[in-house]
Each structure stands twice: as C-alpha cells, then as structure tokens.
Amino acid sequence: MKTSARTHEGKVALVTGAAQGIGQAMAVALAERGAYVIATDIHVPEETLEKIGPRASGYQLDVTKIEDWKALEFRIQDMGCVDIVVNNAGYFPNSGIDNLDFPTWRKTMSTNLDSHFLSVKTFLPAMRKKKWGRFIGISSNMVGLAIPGMSHYITTKMGIIGFMRGLANDVAGDGITANAVLPGLTNTKAIADQPDEIRRATWEQQAIKRLGEPEDITGVVLFLTSNDASFITGQAIVVDGGQYRIG
C-alpha cells in the first residue's frame, strides 16, 4: 500500500507532458501528496486537471519553444516559486539509422533535451533565492538495452542523465538537487501500437514479470522530490521491474 503522507505540502510542482501516461500519473501523485501542480502539455491537459481538481492549474507549453517557457513564467508569476520541475515530455519515433532524417533527429533533441535546459534557465533563479529546488529528468532504461531504431532517442536519454549529473554540481550549494529517472516499458498510449508478444518479450526479461504501469514510476519521483532525498543528487535511478541492472 502506498503512503498517503502530505510530504509535498506547500510545494509548487511543474510537470511537462502531463496530459497522459507517465506525466499524468506523476502530476496526480504530486497533488495527492499535497503539492500544487502546474500541469503542462502541447495542449492544456484537461483530463489531468479533472483528475486533480483545485490543486492544479493547466497550461499549454511546447517544451521545445523558449517563448512558451517565457510566457508560462509570466502567467504563473503570482503562484510563487516553482519548487519542483519534472521534465517528462518525450518524443520517441522508431527509425533505423538508414532512414533517420535530420528533422526527426533535431525534433528528438529539442523535445527530449532542449526542454531540460530551458526549464532550468526559467526556474533556477527563483529556486536559488529560496534555497530549495528539485529537477527530475525522465530518461529511459532503453539507454542500456539492445533495441534497434532508437539511436536518436537513446542519445537524448543518455543526455538527460549527463545533464542531471552536471547540473547537480552547479546547483548543490543552494539546496537544489537534479536526478534522472529511467522507466522501463510502461503501459501508456505511447506503446499502444506495440504487439502483445513484443511487450511480453520485454517484461519477461524483468525480475518482476509484468508490464509496468504509469503509477509504478511515481514513487521514486515523489521520494526524489521530497525533503527525504535532500542528500541524493546527480543520480540515475532505474524503475523497470529489474530488467536493466547497473553498478
């Protein structure tokens, strides 16, 4: 049974790509723990707002666009400091290297990496003043798997780990942490087209033999964004039922 402690009372948490899947689950979980949630996506994430109720507000934010980040910062200025940023929005088309074109490469880089840089540039100054902050980058356990057609995606998901590691050094003096979370295959609309036998082949490699659900990813995010994790930074934490093991 999951804890119901109000560990995030008084915190403001921003989640990108919060309209569905893992992002929606994290937004709901942060609100359940007492955070006020700023739920963002390409379009205002209405379903997520309905699930959370008055503990959230929703905004359109294309994470690749600096002008969208600036507009969001302006629109939420009355809410006080954003304490927690969960960069979750992701782009992951499958394309072998022979067919991978430059626009797809660039879109993958901007969605999965520029977004993290832009969020830090937008919200770090206020966190520094407050001497408290949390950045979470949603990476993927695919960085350690032999899955073809994903070189562009794996590049960005390794990049997120690298950015969190480097960022951790630059912000630690102000009570701010930065960590990467690496989900395994998770039951969202993003994998809806995958045949059952392909999904099964993945989760049969896990110690825990079932497909992950979005709610399986939330626990580690809640922990890393709480006061309990104030001495944990620059880490990459795998949440995949024990498929990919490092260290």
Ligand SMILES: NC(=O)c1ccc[n+]([C@@H]2O[C@H](COP(=O)([O-])OP(=O)(O)OC[C@H]3O[C@@H](n4cnc5c(N)ncnc54)[C@H](O)[C@@H]3O)[C@@H](O)[C@H]2O)c1
């Ligand atoms: N589902 C999996 O198996 C899995 C596994 C490992 C990692 N991940 C990662 O978890 C994250 C969420 O995955 P998911 O399965 O919930 O995906 P999803 O496709 O269900 O949801 C992704 C959300 O991101 C939004 N988004 C895409 N581009 C955006 C942009 N430019 N600006 C704002 N929002 C944008 C989409 O509108 C969508 O609501 C991604 O970063 C993904 O790489 C997923």
